[in-house]
Amino acid sequence: MSPPSLSTARQLLDLISASLTTLEKSCSARGVTIPDIQDPFHPASEAFRVGDPAAAEAANVITAAALHLAAIIAPPQNTLYMAAGGFVKSTAVRVCLESNVTEILREAGPEGLHVDEIGAKNGQDPQKLARFLRVLANHHIYREVKPNVFANTRISSMLDTLKPSQEVIANPEQKHENTFGLPALASHHLDEMFKASAYAWETLADPATAKSGEPNEAPLSRAMGVKETLWEFYARPEQAFRQRRFNIGMQGVRALEPVDASLGAFDWESLPEGSVIVDVGGGVGTSALPIAREHPSLHLVVQDLAPVIEDAKKVWASKMPEAVTAGRVTLEVQDFFKPQPSSRHVSVFFLKQILHDWSDEYCVKILSNLRAAASPRTRLVLMESVIPFACHDPNADESQSAIPGAASKEAPEPLLPNYGVANDMGYTADIGMFLMFNSQERTASHMKDLLRRTGWKLSGIRRREGGGSSFLQAIEAEPIVD
Numbered sequence: 457m458s459p460p461s462l463s464t465a466r467q468l469l470d471l472i473s474a475s476l477t478t479l480e481k482s483c484s485a486r487g488v489t490i491p492d493i494q495d496p497f498h499p500a501s502e503a504f505r506v507g508d509p510a511a512a513e514a515a516n517v518i519t520a521a522a523l524h525l526a527a528i529i530a531p532p533q534n535t536l537y538m539a540a541g542g543f544v545k546s547t548a549v550r551v552c553l554e555s556n557v558t559e560i561l562r563e564a565g566p567e568g569l570h571v572d573e574i575g576a577k578n579g580q581d582p583q584k585l586a587r588f589l590r591v592l593a594n595h596h597i598y599r600e601v602k603p604n605v606f607a608n609t610r611i612s613s614m615l616d617t618l619k620p621s622q623e624v625i626a627n628p629e630q631k632h633e634n635t636f637g638l639p640a641l642a643s644h645h646l647d648e649m650f651k652a653s654a655y656a657w658e659t660l661a662d663p664a665t666a667k668s669g670e671p672n673e674a675p676l677s678r679a680m681g682v683k684e685t686l687w688e689f690y691a692r693p694e695q696a697f698r699q700r701r702f703n704i705g706m707q708g709v710r711a712l713e714p715v716d717a718s719l720g721a722f723d724w725e726s727l728p729e730g731s732v733i734v735d736v737g738g739g740v741g742t743s744a745l746p747i748a749r750e751h752p753s754l755h756l757v758v759q760d761l762a763p764v765i766e767d768a769k770k771v772w773a774s775k776m777p778e779a780v781t782a783g784r785v786t787l788e789v790q791d792f793f794k795p796q797p798s799s800r801h802v803s804v805f806f807l808k809q810i811l812h813d814w815s816d817e818y819c820v821k822i823l824s825n826l827r828a829a830a831s832p833r834t835r836l837v838l839m840e841s842v843i844p845f846a847c848h849d850p851n852a853d854e855s856q857s858a859i860p861g862a863a864s865k866e867a868p869e870p871l872l873p874n875y876g877v878a879n880d881m882g883y884t885a886d887i888g889m890f891l892m893f894n895s896q897e898r899t900a901s902h903m904k905d906l907l908r909r910t911g912w913k914l915s916g917i918r919r920r921e922g923g924g925s926s927f928l929q930a931i932e933a934e935p936i937v938d
């Protein structure tokens with residue numbers, strides 16, 4: 457008689473145990489430790505997970521398995537309300553972020569501070585503040601050290617602007633200036649995006665907007681009572697603070713990406729001398745800079761709208777002026793909804809985080825313009841998050857053999873193949889793109905269809921290291937030639 461098979465719960469526990477052993481071995485070999493939740497965040501505190509792919513994978517498996525185990529064991533109504541009551545946690549994070557609790561608690565140190573004293577500093581009602589802090593303490597974001605005395609954790613310390621509390625309390629409009637950007641990003645999400653989320657269903661229930669891909673018909677427009685895109689809304693003089701906070705937040709996102717991500721996006725070395733690479737919607741040229749530095753024989757064209765190209769000129773004048781004066785780098789005003797200059801032979805059209813800003817109907821226009829300007833040898837390189845299904849993809853093996861990298865790495869059973877909540881950021885970004893722009897992140901098969909509709913064939917996906925990460929992969933395509 458065969459032994460009874462292990463329950464899913466026991467299999468998950470075994471995965472946690474084996475992965476923790478792997479993680480601990482990796483840490484001791486590298487001389488790093490798993491940090492305490494009570495210690496403040498520092499880039500060095502995360503070394504235990506990064507730097508060794510086996511440690512990164514083990515950390516992802518532990519996270520996914522622990523949350524899966526909790527979903528099995530906890531009363532379903534509790535788990536349902538972790539999602540349905542998500543607005544409570546968003547509210548609590550917003551209250552603590554905007555009332556500068558993290559800065560105040562940083563100054564108080566690990567012993568924490570009584571909520572009466574927190575209230576005396578930030579002007580909030582201590583009784584109300586304690587309730588918000590306690591909700592977050594249940595999730596290890598803040599800690600209730602003793603009754604009504606709270607301290608930061610490694611998670612809440614991510615909301616720290618690192619400025620003196622008196623300064624951020626006295627100058628809320630200046631709070632995010634010269635910070636690393638994550639508190640600004642969270643503040644933006646908890647304001648514009650949170651308000652937009654409250655109108656998501658109203659937008660989907662209205663036949664006039666249910667299937668719209670127009671950026672001025674996103675839930676954000678309904679929430680703000682304007683038929684404007686986010687950019688038009690920000691251009692209003694009274695929205696100057698939100699616009700500035702958004703820009704600082706975006707710098708924060710870029711700071712989380714490897715600075716030279718574009719270097720690994722394509723085999724730039726394979727291109728002959730003088731080959732032209734066009735960075736479409738290239739911003740100020742953040743991606744083009746490392747390519748121009750490492751591959752001086754290539755000609756880079758950074759295209760964007762006029763005000764951005766004006767900024768780009770300043771950036772290149774300070775960082776790599778000789779590249780522009782020698783003609784290796786061209787900074788060019790070009791609307792990607794208009795045809796590309798016809799006389800240029802382009803080796804690579806490069807688009808980083810462009811398509812996720814636009815619905816399919818707009819992406820078709822952008823990609824068709826590039827296809828019209830492509831020769832049979834032109835390659836298209838897109839840097840986008842590629843979203844895996846939350847189940848095994850039965851077509852993945854087939855598409856993997858036809859398209860290198862098309863299938864994402866799957867988590868070990870019985871975990872969700874996409875690592876579930878451990879890989880949540882891409883899915884959060886996807887819904888965020890809907891709320892703000894009526895746009896989206898895409899699965900590999902969606903991307904393949906979009907490319908095919910516009911005359912491009914998906915030829916491969918270069919995936920970055922790290923278990924199941926969906927964030928910023930390089931997608932390569934070539935023209936379909938009849």
Ligand SMILES: C[S@@+](CC[C@H](N)C(=O)[O-])C[C@H]1O[C@@H](n2cnc3c(N)ncnc32)[C@H](O)[C@@H]1O
Pocket residue numbers: 736737738739740742743759760761764790791792793807808809810813
């Ligand atoms: C998300 S940013 C990405 C910038 C850059 N590729 C990067 O990853 O750093 C989107 C860019 O698209 C540009 N953009 C928006 N509409 C455009 C248009 N119609 N034509 C050209 N660029 C446009 C914006 O100005 C912005 O620089």
